[in-house]
Amino acid sequence: MANLYIPWIFLVQTLTLLAKCRGKVPAVIVFGDSSVDSGNNNFIPTIARSNFQPYGQDFPGGQPTGRFCNGRIPSDLISDGLGLKPTIPAYLDPMYNISDFATGVCFASAGTGYDNTTSDVARVIPLWKEVEYYEEYQKKLKAYLGNKKAKKLLSDALYLISIGTNDFLENYYTLPDRQSQFTVKQYENFLINLAADFVKKLYALGARRMSLAGLPPMGCLPLERTTNIMGLHACVEERNNVALEFNRKLKGMVAKMNNQLPGLEAVYVDVYYIFLQIITRPSVFGLEEARVGCCGTGRFEMSFLCNPHNPFTCQDANKYVFWDAFHPSEKTNQIISDNALKTYLAKFL
């Protein structure tokens, strides 16, 4: 038995070494909604925008960029944490070109969802169109780097996918159509199938390393609490339970894809648990206010209602879990991103 033992160890070591040879992540490629949109909506006719003050007041240079935050968003922070650039440019922004996009690019669009009918609500970029832009990007990258280098970059890159909240809050629970067609559980399954199709599509296009973020505790977003009048503005439990159930299904789908698609390294990133901890005990994280956002009264303002003329905006967004009534502050984004890097994305570091 003793002589058999050594070759096995050797094999394990060789495999480990081979896995490491895969190389560091050379680029971060982003798909999704406002949680990761770095400004694509500035370049399409929609009201779902944030390229005006006080958005961006704590961003480098104090610039409003179209990020739905006072500062940086998780995709920026994760890129930074991976040793890549500190902010990820929006693909539609003519200020940038392929040499910038070669280390990170964002196709996300605030207000969009897995479901085609979700992006119709605020006339934003549907997910299938984000993929079309990505295909266009691939062509430009191949022209810029050459076929071989571009292909390697596209397969070593980390794809960050953060989407789904709008399908429930903007679409299912707000408009009559999907509710008349699906129970909420059926709608979850419908979205999970779309998510699986999306993963397969990216895989077919050469993507291998993917991070799929789950839903936040949707019922605790200030806007949801504002409408929970009977519940005295507590978190809406039903919405949180839907998020938990959707996340469980998403995690299962990711495991299934990893089994089905050779070479795929997809991870489910849970944001629910850490986010709920921050909301439940903000002081543990150095925060003070979790019920309302910083911008305006913090109860309903976002997008154009969160503007420089709103007199109620707080003094210090760093004390707030939420920046506006729907989106986390930079400080919360930092805690959630650090947790994602440490807990779920460590193998890509």
Ligand SMILES: *[C@@H]1O[C@H](CO)[C@@H](O)[C@H](O)[C@H]1NC(C)=O
């Ligand atoms: C990208 O833009 C930079 C600066 O604006 C310029 O120097 C560079 O040549 C451009 N690269 C490509 C590939 O167009």
Ligand SMILES: *[C@@H]1O[C@H](CO)[C@@H](O)[C@H](O)[C@H]1NC(C)=O
């Ligand atoms: C969404 O729209 C695109 C473009 O029209 C279409 O190709 C796709 O099949 C649609 N998806 C669903 C699930 O209807």
